[in-house]
Amino acid sequence: MTDNSPAASIADRAADRVVIFDTTLRDGEQSPGASMTFEEKLEVADILDELGVDIIEAGFPVASQGDFDSVREIAERVKNATIAGLARAGAKDIDRCAEALRHARNPRIHTFISTSPVHMRYKLQMEPEKVLEMIASSVSRARNLVADVEWSAEDGTRTEHDFLCRCVETAIAAGATTINIPDTVGYSTPQEYEALFRMVRERVPNADKAIFSVHCHDDLGLAVANSLAGVRGGARQIECTINGMGERAGNAALEEVVMAMRTRPDALPFHTNIDAKMLTRASKLVSAVTSFPVQYNKAIVGRNAFAHESGIHQDGMLKNAHTYEIMTPESVGVSKTSLVMGKHSGRHAFKEKLKELGYELGENALEDAFRRFKDLADRKKLVYDEDIVALVDDEIVTANDHIKVAALTVIAGTAGPQTAALTLDIDGEKKTHQATGNGPVDAIFNAIKALAPHEAALELFQVHAVTEGTDAQAEVSVRLSEDGKSVTGRGADPDTLVASARAYVAALNRLMVKRNKTKPEAMKAG
Ligand code: KIV
Ligand code: ZN
Numbered sequence: 001m002t003d004n005s006p007a008a009s010i011a012d013r014a015a016d017r018v019v020i021f022d023t024t025l026r027d028g029e030q031s032p033g034a035s036m037t038f039e040e041k042l043e044v045a046d047i048l049d050e051l052g053v054d055i056i057e058a059g060f061p062v063a064s065q066g067d068f069d070s071v072r073e074i075a076e077r078v079k080n081a082t083i084a085g086l087a088r089a090g091a092k093d094i095d096r097c098a099e100a101l102r103h104a105r106n107p108r109i110h111t112f113i114s115t116s117p118v119h120m121r122y123k124l125q126m127e128p129e130k131v132l133e134m135i136a137s138s139v140s141r142a143r144n145l146v147a148d149v150e151w152s153a154e155d156g157t158r159t160e161h162d163f164l165c166r167c168v169e170t171a172i173a174a175g176a177t178t179i180n181i182p183d184t185v186g187y188s189t190p191q192e193y194e195a196l197f198r199m200v201r202e203r204v205p206n207a208d209k210a211i212f213s214v215h216c217h218d219d220l221g222l223a224v225a226n227s228l229a230g231v232r233g234g235a236r237q238i239e240c241t242i243n244g245m246g247e248r249a250g251n252a253a254l255e256e257v258v259m260a261m262r263t264r265p266d267a268l269p270f271h272t273n274i275d276a277k278m279l280t281r282a283s284k285l286v287s288a289v290t291s292f293p294v295q296y297n298k299a300i301v302g303r304n305a306f307a308h309e310s311g312i313h314q315d316g317m318l319k320n321a322h323t324y325e326i327m328t329p330e331s332v333g334v335s336k337t338s339l340v341m342g343k344h345s346g347r348h349a350f351k352e353k354l355k356e357l358g359y360e361l362g363e364n365a366l367e368d369a370f371r372r373f374k375d376l377a378d379r380k381k382l383v384y385d386e387d388i389v390a391l392v393d394d395e396i397v398t399a400n401d402h403i404k405v406a407a408l409t410v411i412a413g414t415a416g417p418q419t420a421a422l423t424l425d426i427d428g429e430k431k432t433h434q435a436t437g438n439g440p441v442d443a444i445f446n447a448i449k450a451l452a453p454h455e456a457a458l459e460l461f462q463v464h465a466v467t468e469g470t471d472a473q474a475e476v477s478v479r480l481s482e483d484g485k486s487v488t489g490r491g492a493d494p495d496t497l498v499a500s501a502r503a504y505v506a507a508l509n510r511l512m513v514k515r516n517k518t519k520p521e522a523m524k525a526g
Contacts, residue, residue, distance in 0.1 A: 018261065018270045019237040021213065022048050022254060023057040024286060025070075026086055028245030031292065033479055033486040035514045038070050039400045040289040045074040047282050048242075049081045052273040053254075055108060057239075060086040061100035062093045066513075068100050075104035082148065084108035089138035098145035109142040112152035112180075115159040115167050128163055135167055136174045143175030152215065156181035157188040157196065165203045172206045178237060179210045183226055186219025186249060190229035197233030213237035216252045218244060223252035228260055231270055242286040243294055243301065255279045255300040255332070263327050280333035281358040288393030291488035291506065293464075293477060300332055333358070335385060343377035357385060359392055369395045379494050380471045387473055390466045390492040394502070397490070401509040402427050403452055405491075405501045412440040412497075422447035422501065444501050448508070456480040456511055460488070463496060476503040480511055487511045 025041055025048075028034065036044065041058070048056050058074040059067040075083045083104040087093035089111060101107035113124070113134055120126050126134070135151065142149045151171035153159055159167075168179050181200065183193060193214070201207045214230030214237070216223040227238050244253035258274045265271075283301035287294050296304045306329040308314050316323035329335075335356070341349060350370050354361060361369060369392050376391060377383050398404060407423040417436040420443035424431055433450045437443030445458065460479035465472040474496040479488045487510035491502025 015236075016270045017236065018231055018272050019054045019211065019213075020052075020254065020258070020272050020274055021055040021057065021084070021237050021239045022053040022241065023215075023239050023251065024048070024241040024245055024254075025074075026057040026059050027239075027247060027251050028241040028286070028290075029059070030247045031245045031250065031290070032248075033488045034245060034290040034292055035487055035510050036289050037400055037510075037513050038066065038073070040397065041070045042073060042077065043396065044242075044286060044289060045078055047278070047285055049078045050275070051278045051282050052275045053081050054273060055082040055084050055237075057084040057086060057110060059100075062087065062096040068096065071097075071100040072103070075101050075107065079105070082106040082108050084110045084150065087111045087138075087142070089113040089134040091138075091141060094138060094142050094145070098142070101146065106148065107146045108148040108150055108178075109146050110150040110152065110180075111138045111142050112154050113138070114154040115164060116155035117160065118158065119155045132166060132170050135170045139171050139174035139176045147177075149176050150178035150180055150213070151176040152180040152182055152213075154182060155184045157183040157193065158185070161196075161199060161203075165200060168200055169204045169206060172204070172210050177210055178213050180213035180215050180237070180239065181230075181235075182215035182239075183217060183223075184215075186217035186223065188216070188226050189222065190225045193226045194229040194233035197230050197235050201234045211236050213239060214252075215239035217247060218249040218251065221249075223250070224256045224260065227252040227257050228268060231268070242282050243292065243298070245286065245290065245292065253299070255283060259300050259327060259332065262331075276331055277333040278358070284389060284393065285396075288397050288490070291397075291477060291490040291510070293462075293490075305329075306334055341373075341377065341383055342381075343374065345373075345377070353385075353388060354392065357389060357392075361392070361396075365395060365399060368399075376473070376494065380473070382467075382469070382471075384467050386466050390473055390475055394490070394492045398502070398506060398509075401506070402512060403505050403509055405498070405505050406430055407432075408444065408498055408501050410440045410444065410497050418443045420444040420447045420497075422451065424448070424451045424505070426452065440497055441500050444497060445504055448501065448504050452508060454482070454508065454511070456482040456508070459486060461500070463499070466492065474499040476500045478503040478507045480504075480507045482511060482515075485511075485514050487514055 058071040061068040061071045071085045085097040085100050087097040097109050139151050212235040214227045214235045216226040238257050240252040240254040242254050244250040258272055261268045261270050296302050308317050313324050372391050404425040406425045409421045411419040418440045419436050421434045431451050433447045435443050435446035437446045459481050462477045464475055466475050473492050473494050475492045476499040477490050487507050489503045489506025491499045493499040
């Protein structure tokens with residue numbers, strides 16, 4: 001089969017072009033506490049495609065029916081990007097992956113096996129010769145099903161060099177078109193990682209037949225530095241995620257690797273196909289659907305990334321922005337905070353505003369968001385862009401939830417007992433319960449537990465204000481855990497107690513999705 005994959009043609013065209021392989025929907029979704037519904041995954045895939053990502057790793061089809069369905073749907077609908085599915089080295093994984101990718105315009109099977117002594121001995125319990133056999137058989141099986149096959153050496157950075165070279169040579173001989181050497185445990189340093197790529201590319205006789213790829217984890221905070229070092233060592237594909245989501249400490253952040261190359265072409269003379277103006281929007285969407293807040297001081301997309309607090313800095317910025325700004329906020333899609341609209345703004349103006357903020361909602365979602373905006377404008381004097389973003393993200397995230405908050409009345413204060421009368425909409429049926437608690441939030445959570453019984457433990461309850469002022473919307477995060485799995489839900493509202501109820505219910509909805517992944521029969525709450 002000839003290799004007509006986009007990755008191969010890109011490599012032919014320009015030696016300094018770096019392919020962006022986004023794994024937010026696979027490695028990113030493996031972040032403890034993160035999980036996305038089917039619809040949310042489609043939304044993320046759409047924005048990644050619009051962003052200009054070359055390859056979207058859409059999931060791990062053999063892992064669950066849910067993963068299979070979302071990979072298949074993404075493969076069918078995405079217009080530009082190559083769609084990759086992950087598969088272990090066994091025939092069942094590879095066949096299931098190919099089936100999920102059947103309708104993709106450009107399908108890629110990404111198959112992997114561990115190659116380090118510690119993984120081969122304890123995890124696989126396989127001799128190195130057997131691992132080599134598995135590489136040959138898995139890659140050739142995948143290559144008989146699709147033209148574009150990526151092979152990864154799991155725990156590649158802790159693999160003996162001679163053996164790693166034999167593995168890579170075997171994978172390329174069997175038909176792999178991309179070779180990924182992951183720093184699975186985030187152990188490498190930039191110098192080592194760069195040298196590793198140079199060494200493999202020099203020593204493996206057929207190395208020029210494949211594109212090399214980096215995949216770095218952030219356990220030592222070096223994922224971005226290591227990824228860029230790998231590119232300096234000859235890799236031309238970066239595997240990364242929006243907001244650096246991923247297993248444990250996460251993967252290299254897409255927005256950081258892209259902006260590093262764009263801002264420092266003198267030191268990193270490489271380019272990508274990413275439309276950087278969409279980075280902020282993509283970050284916000286991923287944060288909203290995974291309920292993973294972006295840390296304030298996060299590079300590129302954190303809310304403080306372009307904020308200047310000290311008098312000296314502000315003075316410098318007023319004289320010339322170059323004094324303290326190495327890239328403009330506009331270049332990554334940050335619009336200046338602006339007072340947007342009030343209670344007299346109409347549907348048309350609201351729709352235009354959403355467009356400006358990068359949202360295009362369907363008719364029903366637009367109607368719901370507009371209703372909530374009017375409600376917000378009635379209660380809050382100044383409505384900022386951030387308020388609208390919080391409101392719309394909340395709307396998007398909850399659109400397909402089984403359980404919704406329909407009404408809430410709380411009695412709080414010194415007299416006690418604090419009481420919550422709550423109505424939930426559970427699969428279209430309204431149910432009401434009144435509960436007391438040790439404070440109003442506890443009373444609300446007790447009412448939710450009574451209406452949707454469950455055993456999950458509350459691990460985190462966090463509140464922050466979306467904007468300044470006492471009438472600011474509250475954004476609440478709630479993390480629940482059950483059977484070693486944790487999920488996070490977020491809710492926004494000017495009333496902190498309503499936001500708390502929404503956040504708890506959002507987490508509960510996510511928990512049902514997660515349960516459904518391992519136990520298809522456990523769909524209902526409680
Ligand atoms: O970190 C890792 O090694 C992985 C592989 C499956 C590519 O995620
Ligand atoms: Zn990984």
